[in-house]
Amino acid sequence: MQKIFDEVNSLDKRSYEKFFLTEDILMEHAAFSIYTYIENNFKKNSTILIICGSGNNGADGLALARLLYKKFDIKIYLANEPKSSMAKIQYERIKSLDITISEKLFEADILIDCLFGTGLNRSLDENSKTLISKLNSFNSFKIACDIPSGINNVGQIENIAFKADVTITMGALKLSLFSDVVKDFIGDIQVSNLGIQREIYETQTNKFLLELSDINLPFRDKDNSHKGTFGHTNIIIGTKTGAGIISCDSAFAFGCGLVTAISKEDLDLPYHIMQDRKISKNCTSIAIGMGLGEYEKNEIEKILETDILKVIDADLFYEKLLLKYLDDKVVLTPHPKEFISLLKLTNTDEISIEELQNNRFLYVEKFCKKYPKVVLLLKGANVIIAQNEEIFINNFGRAVLSKGGSGDVLSGLIASLLAQGYDRLEACITASLAHTTASNNYPKNNYSLSPQELIEEIKKL
Numbered sequence: 001m002q003k004i005f006d007e008v009n010s011l012d013k014r015s016y017e018k019f020f021l022t023e024d025i026l027m028e029h030a031a032f033s034i035y036t037y038i039e040n041n042f043k044k045n046s047t048i049l050i051i052c053g054s055g056n057n058g059a060d061g062l063a064l065a066r067l068l069y070k071k072f073d074i075k076i077y078l079a080n081e082p083k084s085s086m087a088k089i090q091y092e093r094i095k096s097l098d099i100t101i102s103e104k105l106f107e108a109d110i111l112i113d114c115l116f117g118t119g120l121n122r123s124l125d126e127n128s129k130t131l132i133s134k135l136n137s138f139n140s141f142k143i144a145c146d147i148p149s150g151i152n153n154v155g156q157i158e159n160i161a162f163k164a165d166v167t168i169t170m171g172a173l174k175l176s177l178f179s180d181v182v183k184d185f186i187g188d189i190q191v192s193n194l195g196i197q198r199e200i201y202e203t204q205t206n207k208f209l210l211e212l213s214d215i216n217l218p219f220r221d222k223d224n225s226h227k228g229t230f231g232h233t234n235i236i237i238g239t240k241t242g243a244g245i246i247s248c249d250s251a252f253a254f255g256c257g258l259v260t261a262i263s264k265e266d267l268d269l270p271y272h273i274m275q276d277r278k279i280s281k282n283c284t285s286i287a288i289g290m291g292l293g294e295y296e297k298n299e300i301e302k303i304l305e306t307d308i309l310k311v312i313d314a315d316l317f318y319e320k321l322l323l324k325y326l327d328d329k330v331v332l333t334p335h336p337k338e339f340i341s342l343l344k345l346t347n348t349d350e351i352s353i354e355e356l357q358n359n360r361f362l363y364v365e366k367f368c369k370k371y372p373k374v375v376l377l378l379k380g381a382n383v384i385i386a387q388n389e390e391i392f393i394n395n396f397g398r399a400v401l402s403k404g405g406s407g408d409v410l411s412g413l414i415a416s417l418l419a420q421g422y423d424r425l426e427a428c429i430t431a432s433l434a435h436t437t438a439s440n441n442y443p444k445n446n447y448s449l450s451p452q453e454l455i456e457e458i459k460k461l
């Protein structure tokens with residue numbers, strides 16, 4: 001996993017104080033990293049337009065122009081006069097060369113957005129909005145310097161943002177690159193070294209970006225085993241039976257030795273799924289909530305009271321009785337609408353989905369501060385897995401997962417791992433990575449994936 005920081009100004013400051021680096025050295029490395037990206041990916045003499053603002057993001061762009069000059073066909077568009085001291089210095093440096101300042105925007109092979117970086121401190125004015133909109137309309141390859149202009153420091157977009165193919169971010173990953181609302185704007189992310197290795201530049205953090213290598217699949221290391229060795233999960237089947245049956249199937253596919261569907265009525269289940277009216281004696285995990293619908297409250301309470309690890313999902317986030325069980329036995333897997341209900345039930349906050357989606361990390365942190373024992377997995381374009389003060393982000397998911405039943409598959413995967421002895425955080429991390437990786441491996445297209453096909457892809461991981 002990679003470290004993520006709320007802000008990096010303090011890391012820059014630390015580099016000056018602790019390692020005697022200067023702003024100039026950091027900036028030279030920032031510009032050089034974009035130069036290297038272009039050199040490695042584009043032909044000599046490609047046309048490049050660098051759009052520069054008045055601050056140090058613009059200064060990065062000016063330094064980059066100097067590095068690219070002569071090897072590429074480069075022009076600068078000055079959106080505003082250089083204003084920061086570094087922007088003025090960089091401007092003096094490029095004036096000594098014969099670099100063209102373009103009066104107008106044009107569709108170059110490559111556009112580089114150096115308009116605003118971490119210094120965006122107010123709403124965009126009309127000129128900036130028009131400028132970004134025009135840049136977005138071009139078919140060029142688009143590179144954002146540090147962060148696409150228009151995205152603020154908490155990952156919100158008020159009106160418009162530069163739509164990058166790649167964002168080359170300076171020094172370390174910033175949290176603002178991982179809100180759901182920026183997902184379609186940042187493109188691929190690369191981190192630039194600012195003069196010292198990243199591991200030295202970076203300090204402690206409580207936020208992490210998951211990588212594919214963080215997955216820990218349930219490969220079996222005991223051959224002297226029987227089905228009970230690998231746990232027994234119970235999935236509570238509600239009135240909308242399909243949801244729970246999908247979870248049963250995904251739990252079975254993900255290595256759990258036994259899966260029992262707990263249902264009041266006889267169901268037509270796949271042959272490998274057992275059926276019972278009550279929780280099994282040797283049950284090692286429970287998943288409840290998916291398609292629950294009408295269910296007797298005291299029956300739910302009896303299940304929640306058990307000492308067994310549980311995945312809680314869907315309809316249960318609208319039930320006040322849940323409040324008694326927000327403890328060290330549960331994993332909660334709400335989608336945004338369910339999470340705002342949970343925030344309301346717990347008297348944490350009463351907010352709209354839009355407010356949540358614009359401040360996902362803030363509300364996750366608030367909730368986890370109040371319920372530090374709970375493991376929370378907030379669904380979305382970027383899944384947030386959190387416990388107490390720690391946050392893990394899975395940004396591998398894509399629109400292919402935006403289908404009814406995807407969440408039911410995930411509940412089954414988590415329950416399966418809990419049954420097999422994973423701790424709750426580990427179970428969420430591996431299940432979430434398996435979920436997104438399997439969906440991305442689906443070979444056909446990005447619109448037709450069914451839960452069954454997703455489970456088939458999970459079997460191939």
Ligand SMILES: NC(=O)C1=CN([C@@H]2O[C@H](COP(=O)(O)OP(=O)(O)OC[C@H]3O[C@@H](n4cnc5c(N)ncnc54)[C@H](OP(=O)(O)O)[C@@H]3O)[C@@H](O)[C@H]2O)[C@@H](O)CC1
Pocket residue numbers: 012023026027028030053054055056057058060083084115116117118119120121122123124125128145146147170194
């Ligand atoms: N050690 C370092 O410092 C390093 C920094 N690096 C680079 O510096 C970047 C940060 O630079 P920064 O702090 O100068 O801010 P930046 O993003 O250029 O914007 C500020 C300018 O924009 C203006 N402005 C703001 N909002 C506006 C709006 N809505 N509409 C219009 N104008 C607006 C604002 O105006 P003002 O508020 O002063 O009136 C000011 O002029 C960072 O992202 C990275 O790329 C790297 O080189 C590595 C080393």
Ligand SMILES: Nc1ncnc2c1ncn2[C@@H]1O[C@H](COP(=O)(O)OP(=O)(O)O)[C@@H](O)[C@H]1O
Pocket residue numbers: 314335379380381382383396397398399400401402403404405406407408409410
């Ligand atoms: N655009 C997307 N990008 C990434 N992941 C997505 C996207 N849309 C949906 N998902 C994922 O798909 C799952 C949907 O879950 P949920 O809304 O509970 O579905 P259901 O209740 O129908 O099973 C979640 O894990 C969510 O993170």
Ligand SMILES: [K+]
Pocket residue numbers: 057113114115116117144145146147148149
């Ligand atoms: K930028």
